Amino acid sequence: MPLRIERRPRPSRAMSWASPLIAAALTAAVAMILFALDGREPVSTLWIFLTTPLADLYGFGELLLKAAPLILIGVGLAIGFRAGVWNIGAEGQLVLGVIFGGWLALEFGGAGPWVMPAMLLAGGIGGALWAAVPALLRTRFNASEILTSLMLNYCAQLWLAYLVFGPWRDPAGFNFPQSAPLHPDALLPIVIENTRANIEIVIAVAAALVAWIFIERTHLGFQLRVTGAAPGAARYAGFPVRRAVWIGMLTGGFAAGVAGVGEIAGPLGQIFPTASAGYGYAAIIVAFLGRLHPAGIVPAGLLLALLAIAGDYAQMMLGMPSSIGGLFQGTLLFFLLAADVLTTWRIRRVEDAPLPATEAA
Amino acid sequence: MPDLLPILVAALVAGTPLVYAALGELVAERAGVINLGVEGMMVVGAVVGFAAMMGGAGWPAAALAAAAAGAALALPFAALAVSLGANQIAAGLALTIFGTSLGSYIGKPYVGMALAPAPSALQQAAGQIPGLGVVLGQLHPLVWLSWAVFGGVWWFLYRARAGLVLRAVGESPASAWAIGHPVGRIRYAAVLFGGAMAGLAGAFVSVVYTALWTEGLIAGRGWIAVALVVFATWRPGRCFAGAYLFGGATIAQLFGQTALAAVPSELMSALPYLATVVVLVVISRDEARLRLHVPASLGKPFSA
């Protein structure tokens, strides 16, 4: 029974929805094999792994807290990725959000309730400005935004370290690398009582909705999609690639900057040199896992947040290294990319194979 | 007056992992495949090489094991990027995330351990050579091997027929396929070579450079290697020089800290990255010239 892989006449819509599920199932299978190799009962271990984080309302709040920056940045990055703009610098753009938003909070902390929204805006602008550097270098000097945005991550990190170890150090903090605690006006309101889940999750979901409308319903969104899918055609149709680069980089940077404020004005409540927590990198997986579509990015962000939290609990409950969280994240993305192939290709049984010779072999 | 020889040696050693990793990535990119998983493969190579040494292997065996591990990790990437035509950027990032986590997973028992320093017999012998021996005697044979790899890659790309074919595959896979070259197989081989070199680069860091394993050991060197390939406009000679330039910049910023105490050390630490950005801009500025060098099919999947 010979099988053949052939290109579908058009990408399968059903498969594009099914492939994340296939990838999730395969990842779960790998997880169970890993558990079994470790001498554990695979099914119940996986169950503990996935459900412990959600055992109570607080756990649910933690999931939302961790998912919010992933979704927010993921949505922002996806707009660029769709246009073929590879912003790997969300981590640094997040840090710039911390710097801009943090500056505002330290200067005007108790000045009134306007401070918190202003911080979010300032953080977004900071992130966008940092993203503007690779955008400029790409459009003006043709330098690869993948590499320039990545290098700027390291620089942003060191800049924040300089500020927190130097001018922003809490005078009452014995010289330790942390700012003074932010004024309560500068903190994000909690949306679920007795949890740490704050308004950022609402902002993130709202951003996903806006992005959805932008991508699906506006002419500019359409232009971006075309630019990513077929740059040549886009140029021919008069959509400048340059504009796509700017829009893609700036939205990603803005979203990451807002997420940066979400960290210091949320779970941290203070500025630390390590405020970023790697969300800028994890959000890249979220964007792909969500098929670069806002509707997919929301569940993808929740799933990745779950895996990250579960990795820590695996250590507590199962005595396994927390790095398995990251291991499963990578595996999931691998399988998703592989399963994606089925949206553009299909496997077909060839009834009347014209080449019996190869079949015999 | 500071003694400059140790500084030179330190710069050569700091540059060596970049030489391996960047040359490997260069070959893969010359065949048209961009693999952003270098960092992940280096981490795994570092763990495997270190574990082999702790298991009693000599450095050649450890280096081989690390190269094999790097290639093994590159295999699923190649399957995705070459066979399945998946997005190479995404697949490479997945590889980096996977490899970094895998490295810390299997490296757990070795965290913070160090190898007993044991200068190899070869190295001691080289120290006896008059003149050059002063430098050679301080460099591990894996440093010399990186020079051989550079020579080999250069010869392969510019003098060997197979190298010509590889470049053709990177430039125009369709025409290479049309005249009967197995594009997929060649790309697989190039990606696996890149993986092996990344693994070797990682082992160099854990076995020779620092002689220990800990999380965060690779510290972004894989990404620098990817940047170096662009910096080098896909030419091995510039890649080789660039690796040492970056190694030298790292040493120089540490050196400069005491001399230029007024400059914040964070700014000094950022200099190598800023320099990379500046150089990328200078190299890429002339679009026409860049296009002359960038493999035309880079990042684009090919299916017959």
Add this chain to the structure above:
Amino acid sequence: MTDLTRRRLLQGAAAAGLAAGLSPLAARPVLAAGEKLKVGVIHMGAISDTGWEYFQAEAWRALQEEFPDQVEVTVLENITQIQDCERLFRQLSIQGHQLLFGTTFSQYASLRKLAPTLPKSHFECCAGIDAGPNLGVFEARHYEGTYLTGIAAGRMTKSNVLGWVGAFPVPQVIYSLNAFLLGARSVNPEATLKIVWVNDWVNPGKEKDAVATLVAQGADVISGSPNTPVQGLAAEEKGVWSIGSTGDFSAYVKQKQLVSFELDWSAAHIEAAKGVMAGTWEPTARWRGLGPDGFVKMTTASPELPASVADEMAKAEAAIVDGSFQIFSGPIRDNAGEMRVAEGETMAPEDVKGMTWLVEGVEGSLPKG
């Protein structure tokens, strides 16, 4: 899963029993007969073979050894993100851990917020700023160790240039390196100290390169606050001395480790556990150096260290322990020449912790406040 629920029920029952008989003044044992004290530790980094987290782990290991039948320890490591530590401490508390330890300063802010909200558990944070409600802190006077090792360095240097590989300019590092040079200058007024900042807690490649650059600038005794043996190994390769500062690396650095001191937190863990078991635990700030039950212990010395130098170190140690000698007592000038501690004065502990300047003879920079 069932295990978790059962634990919760048990813990709830225990808490109810506790509340019933609770009177604020009565010191009563928290544990029922036969019940074990559950201790939880969250390590920010990986527990390795050497370095900061290793000594943190040695402390709970010592605790287990002290109370093999009465204590049960749950350990989490590599919880690198500050954002995660609040959730995990809370989870450990809910699971019924009565005594919880944080291993680094970075966890302090979270614990400060969390500790008052979880009265069923007691919290201790290493390197925290100050004790708070339901939160004790403990920290070592690293500078007592570095002062003594500085004496050895001052005696053994031939170039009169010492080197310091700095991770980040946190207070422990600043007062440590200042005391190191003060120790060296107490026996060798010509000694100077060059610093190189790596700007990373663990980056062995860069640390090794930092040693190379210090050696190239004439340093012949290298110290710092390493988490791995890499600095000592790099110094040995260059043929210069290294100091096992906050860790003894002599198992790796076989020839050229001059002297070493370690951080020993066992007393911190054992005292806290005893207090919780007896119902007498109070949040306190413990800042200790050398001496019995101290957190700083001088460990190995190279056979090449002359007996006269070892003797000098021992005398200084005795004087520090009995209080007859204060390290940060005047006159001390900073490296810009300004008099910071006048003749006859001694710095208050708070001022030592908050030091933002480098002593005379240190070449290097600090971030400006």
